[in-house]
Amino acid sequence: xxxxxxxxxxxxxxxxxxxxxxxxxxxxxxxxxxxxxxxxxxxxxxxxxxxxxxxxxxxxxxxxxxxxxxxxxxxxxxxxxxxxxxxxxxxxxxxxxxxxxxxxxxxxxxxxxxxxxxxxxxxxxxxxxxxxxxxxxxxxxxxxxxxxxxxxxxxxxxxxxxxxxxxxxxxxxxxxxxxxxxxxxxxxxxxxxxxxxxxxxxxxxxxxxxxxxxxxxxxxxxxxxxxxxxxxxxxxxxxxxxxxxxxxxxxxxxxxxxxxxxxxxxxxxxxxxxxxxxxxxxxxxxxxxxxxxxxxxxxxxxxxxxxxxxxxxxxxxxxxxxxxxxxxxxxxxxxxxxxxxxxxxxxxxxxxxxxxxxxxxxxxxxxxxxxxxxxxxxxxxxxxxxxxxxxxxxxxxxxxxxxxx
Amino acid sequence: xxxxxxxxxxxxxxxxxxxxxxxxxxxxxxxxxxxxxxxxxxxxxxxxxxxxxxxxxxxxxxxxxxxxxxxxxxxxxxxxxxxxxxxxxxxxxxxxxxxxxxxxxxxxxxxxxxxxxxxxxxxxxxxxxxxxxxxxxxxxxxxxxxxxxxxxxxxxxxxxxxxxxxxxxxxxxxxxxxxxxxxxxxxxxxxxxxxxxxxxxxxxxxxxxxxxxxxxxxxxxxxxxxxxxxxxxxxxxxxxxxxxxxxxxxxxxxxxxxxxxxxxxxxxxxxxxxxxxxxxxxxxxxxxxxxxxxxxxxxxxxxxxxxxxxxxxxxxxxxxxxxxxxxxxxxxxxxxxxxxxxxxxxxxxxxxxxxxxxxxxxxxxxxxxxxx
Numbered sequence: 001x002x003x004x005x006x007x008x009x010x011x012x013x014x015x016x017x018x019x020x021x022x023x024x025x026x027x028x029x030x031x032x033x034x035x036x037x038x039x040x041x042x043x044x045x046x047x048x049x050x051x052x053x054x055x056x057x058x059x060x061x062x063x064x065x066x067x068x069x070x071x072x073x074x075x076x077x078x079x080x081x082x083x084x085x086x087x088x089x090x091x092x093x094x095x096x097x098x099x100x101x102x103x104x105x106x107x108x109x110x111x112x113x114x115x116x117x118x119x120x121x122x123x124x125x126x127x128x129x130x131x132x133x134x135x136x137x138x139x140x141x142x143x144x145x146x147x148x149x150x151x152x153x154x155x156x157x158x159x160x161x162x163x164x165x166x167x168x169x170x171x172x173x174x175x176x177x178x179x180x181x182x183x184x185x186x187x188x189x190x191x192x193x194x195x196x197x198x199x200x201x202x203x204x205x206x207x208x209x210x211x212x213x214x215x216x217x218x219x220x221x222x223x224x225x226x227x228x229x230x231x232x233x234x235x236x237x238x239x240x241x242x243x244x245x246x247x248x249x250x251x252x253x254x255x256x257x258x259x260x261x262x263x264x265x266x267x268x269x270x271x272x273x274x275x276x277x278x279x280x281x282x283x284x285x286x287x288x289x290x291x292x293x294x295x296x297x298x299x300x301x302x303x304x305x306x307x308x309x310x311x312x313x314x315x316x317x318x319x320x321x322x323x324x325x326x327x328x329x330x331x332x333x334x335x336x337x338x339x340x341x342x343x344x345x346x347x348x349x350x351x352x353x354x355x356x357x358x359x360x361x362x363x364x365x366x367x368x369x370x371x372x373x374x375x376x377x378x379x380x381x382x383x384x385x386x387x388x389x390x391x392x393x394x395x396x397x398x399x400x401x402x403x404x405x
Numbered sequence: 406x407x408x409x410x411x412x413x414x415x416x417x418x419x420x421x422x423x424x425x426x427x428x429x430x431x432x433x434x435x436x437x438x439x440x441x442x443x444x445x446x447x448x449x450x451x452x453x454x455x456x457x458x459x460x461x462x463x464x465x466x467x468x469x470x471x472x473x474x475x476x477x478x479x480x481x482x483x484x485x486x487x488x489x490x491x492x493x494x495x496x497x498x499x500x501x502x503x504x505x506x507x508x509x510x511x512x513x514x515x516x517x518x519x520x521x522x523x524x525x526x527x528x529x530x531x532x533x534x535x536x537x538x539x540x541x542x543x544x545x546x547x548x549x550x551x552x553x554x555x556x557x558x559x560x561x562x563x564x565x566x567x568x569x570x571x572x573x574x575x576x577x578x579x580x581x582x583x584x585x586x587x588x589x590x591x592x593x594x595x596x597x598x599x600x601x602x603x604x605x606x607x608x609x610x611x612x613x614x615x616x617x618x619x620x621x622x623x624x625x626x627x628x629x630x631x632x633x634x635x636x637x638x639x640x641x642x643x644x645x646x647x648x649x650x651x652x653x654x655x656x657x658x659x660x661x662x663x664x665x666x667x668x669x670x671x672x673x674x675x676x677x678x679x680x681x682x683x684x685x686x687x688x689x690x691x692x693x694x695x696x697x698x699x700x701x702x703x704x705x706x707x708x709x710x711x712x713x714x715x716x717x718x719x720x721x722x723x724x725x726x727x728x729x730x731x732x733x734x735x736x737x738x739x740x741x742x743x744x745x746x747x748x749x750x751x752x753x754x755x756x757x758x759x760x761x762x763x764x765x766x767x768x769x770x771x772x773x774x775x776x777x
Contacts, residue, residue, distance in 0.1 A: 002584070004577045021604060029577050049621045053604035089649040117649070117708075120749065122726025128649025129708045132630040136643035137723075139715030141634070143559040151551060153641050153712045155630045157623065158547070158602040160562065167569035167601070172748045174576035175409035175434045179753050181583040187752025194723055195747035200560050202426075203454025204715035206742035207735075211716040212453040216559075221550045223557040228536060230545070230557055238555050240545070242534040306532035310555040313543035315622065316607030319600075324526045330600060340611030345604065348597040349574040350523075352504075353589035354581040 003030025004354040008177065010083040011036060012058065013065075013074075013098060016044045017131075017159065018115050018193055019087025020054040021166035026083070026173065027057040028347055029356045034081075034372060035060045036074060039393040041365045041403050048405060050159065053344060054166075056334065057359030061373070062366030062393035070391045071097050076376050079106040082180075083173055087115040087165075089128040100188040109186035111176040115169045116192040124194075134161040134197030139204065149219035164196030218281075226273055226280035227252065230310070237293035242306040249273070251303045255296075256287040320344075332358040338405060365403050369394040408435020409753035413579065414484055415439070417462065419491035420447045422535065422564035423519055423595060425458040427571025428489055433746040433755045436487075438462035439771060441478065443469070446764030456735060457743045461758035465772075466765035469500045480775045482507060486588075487515045487575055493533065494524040504590040515578040515588040519571050521563075521595045533595060538563040542599035547606065549627040567598025634712070635687060640695035641712035648708035659701050660689040718744070735760045 008031040012023040020035070020042075027033040035042075035058040044051040061077070064070040075098070078084055084103050086093065093099040093114065100112040114120075117129035132155055135141045145154030168191035176187050205212050215224035223229020227243040243252040246269070253262050261267055261283060266276040273280055288296065293309045300307040313319055320343040325331050332346035347356050369392050373383050386392040413436040417428045425440075432438040440447070440459070444466045449455055465481075468474040482488070488507060490497055497503045497518070504516045518524075521533020528541060536557065539545050544562055545555035570593040578591050600607075606621055622628070633644045644656065657665030662685065665671075671679060690698065695711050702709040713721070719730050719742050731745040746755040 002581075004581045006584075017605065025573070029573075047621070049608045049610075050605040052608050052610070053606075118723050119727040122723045124703070124723045125726070126650065127703075127706075127708055128647065130630070130645050130647055132633065132643050133645055133708055133710040136641075136710035136712040137718065137721060139713055139718060140560055141643065141712045142641075142714050145551070146559075147641065147712070152636075153634050153643070154550060155627060155634065155643075156548060156558070156560065156562075157606065157621075157628050157630075158544075158562070159605045160560075160565070160602040163566075163602055163604060164569075167573070168747050171430050171569065171572045171576065172750055174573060174580065175431075175748065176750060176752065178576060178580050178583070179409040181580060185752060187750060189748070189750045189752075191747060191749065192727065195727055195729055198718060198724060198729055198744050199426075199747050200565055201715035201718070202457050202744040203452070204718070205454070205457050205744070206716065206719060207738050208740060209742070211714075212456070212741075214454065214715070217557060220552065221556045223536065224559070228534070230540075230555060232554070240536055240540040240555075240557075242532065242537050244534070306534055306537060308531070308537040308540035310540040310545040311543040312546045312555075313607070316543075316547075316603060317609060319543055320607060320609045324528075328523050328525055330523070330597065336610075339613065341609070342611065343609035344607065345597075345600040348593060348601055349570050349577070350592045351574070351578065351581070351589055352591075353585065353587060354578070 002354050004351050004356055005030035006354070008032070008083065009034070009081045010085055011077050011081045013084065013086035013088065014115070015042045016087065017050055017054050017162040018165040019085065021163055022115065022169040022173070023085050024054050024056060024058065025166070025170050028358055030354070033058045034077060035363060036065065036077065037062045037365055039064050039366070039390055045403060045405055051405070052342065052362045055362035056332065056344065058363050059368040059372065060363035060366055061369045064391050065096050065098065067391045069386065073373070073376070074098055075102065075106050077372070078103045078110065081107060081110065082177065083111045083113065085113045085169065085173065089117065090126045104186070109180055109184060111173055111180060111186050112188045113169050113173050114190045115165050116190060118194045119192045120190050129193060131159045131161040131193065134193045137194060138197030139201045140197060143201070143217065146217040146219055146221060148216065151219060160200070161193050161197045164199060165191055165193045168196055226277045226284060231285060231288035233288050233293040233296060234290055235292045238310050239288065239293045239296050240308050240310055241300065246270070248305050252300070252305045255299050255303045255305060256284060258283060258287060334358065334361040336361040337364065364395050364399065366393040367395055406754055408755060409750065410434040410436035413437065413486045415487040415489060416441050416481060416485045417489045419489050419519065420449050421491055422458060422561055423567035423571060423598060424489055424491040425455070427519070427568035429458060429461055430572040430748060431575060432461035432758055434748065434750070434753065439481070439767070440464045440762065441467055441481070442764060444765070450764070456741065456761045459761040460733060460743070462762065463767035463771065464762035464764055465768055469502070475501060477772070477775070477777065478502065480777070482511050482514065484775070485511070485514055486579070487517065489517045489519070489571065489575070491519045493520050494529050508588065508590070511588070513582065513586070513588050515575055515582065515591060517571060517575050517591045519567055519593050519595070523592065523594045523596065526596070528596070535561040535564045535595065538595045538599055542596055544599050547623060549623050549625055553625065562602055563595040563599035565598070566601035567593060567595045570598055570601065635690040637690055637693050637695040637698055642690070642695055642698060643710050643712055644702065645708035648706055650706035652706045654705040656702065656707055657686070659705055660686065662686060662689055731757055733757060733760050736763055736766070
């Protein structure tokens, strides 16, 4: 079967996370992704795990774009491509000679995407930045910790503003590709970490200048209402419940042996339960402590009360080896030449007619340098000279001394 | 200038966060979105925040369990490019509009399904509220907090991953359709959305070592970035070691810290000396007003942000510069201030297309377009 993005070629000049993750996802959808990596290696390689998480399936040419010969090769590559993608900070791509104007000159219908920290212009556009700044600027860190309850703000360790910026870039690039398919016209698009954070709290809005109501966490970080939260159980385990409707609340109370409170005027409607949240929680908390989490989930299931026992993943090992996840393609498995078998999340979108695929492990620095240069029509003696002059790099006997992965 | 998806019609049957927000990113690229909801409206409308996630579309109320309703929807399918639904596996089949049936009659339609769990998974028929997927996917356990055990994530993270997978899946299938001439079944899930955000933390590596795991591992107190959160006189800030710029004055000098060690010397200090100095730094931060400190750091090329409430975003100068603060006049509550469209496309501009419609607001208009 034809891949969804069969025949689409993307040149990825990005480093770190918020640039490279988008091309990786487009690669999973079938695009051919060529990572143009500095001959000194992507700055994120040292961190290993986050690096691997954003690089699988790419081909890799190691190139010093600051050298005129390196720049010429970079632009040759752009000339063969459909998409150019990177996360350089303000002015860098122009200085290097690979900004939109330069790329458009060699490929008039190119789709060009820059993922910024803050944005294309504006008071902070000159800054780069890391994910935590945008967990702060969007209000995530304030809400994640219930700062209003007196807690210290809490950073979410998923780094999801990086991923959000990258996913915004995927959506923008795909929109631009679709437009190009229909009109033949390319364009420049951009996204940012800053906006990627803002979308996570986008339900926050002002009505006539006044903040609209939003649910908040309690001080213990259990949940946002007495019936949509975690409870601690007898075995020091946990259960998460989502008893949203009046009917589900009634069933919950019956299961917990407190059926009498259903008719308590404080708890008869969702609004009154919200108003008397703490009182209701004080009744329910000791009840959950009387039985194990396994008992409660089975009993609540039988009664029809939505619930789940939170999964302790042991650092991701449990879900990556879960047979349902593996069989459904939610886990990707590949072999890395230095690090052996690797697993990560797999294909997150399925297509009935034009499938995606995970093309392989994260690349070594410059593993495809020679193959890509040959495809561009360069001869081996010239390639040898480029490597000897450190304009290009390909793995050699000293690879392990030079790079960690 | 028309948007990239000008002329693309999407029928949105989804409820919750992921479906409406995933569709929003397409609506604001110019797609004509019709929200098809039951008489009385999508039950998630009870949440105020839906006003944002559910904007930029028209609303048609239809009872898909009635013959008349099914007839209207069947006609509508004849005009559609995309159908989006978020029910449990099997629900659309029972309504008579499962993928196979729709595809047979309308082979060009891209049909996207986003249940909580994928069809074929042992969890497929379990209830799919976002918090429950946070629990079952392991996200709650992955997040350290101020106590041990799982933490309820205020951000609905599975849904906030799945909405991107929805937009991405639809666009990819539309592109593929340009080649094949055919639509197809595109499926994702809230569970897959949860996995999207494990990219930096879930890696199984055969020949790994402890050090490699430690850097990004879960820890108490919470990990590396947490140490850069500081309390000021009137609020909190998150500072950063990296701005991409060359600082014109050190952070310690700005703070007014005397005898501050060079950062590299600091890193090499014994832990107790490092801790003693960090305590002095924390005291200095408290002497500053939050916004004054942010301004002083930024002036000297240090990356820093105030830890604000979500509502405070709307006065952030960069959000304004990104044209991400927008006024939307809601048909029920009037003028609202909302986050704008985060896709910036110079060739095909994006824009908010309008407020959240009231249930059935466009019934007459749409039925007329269908010739009914």
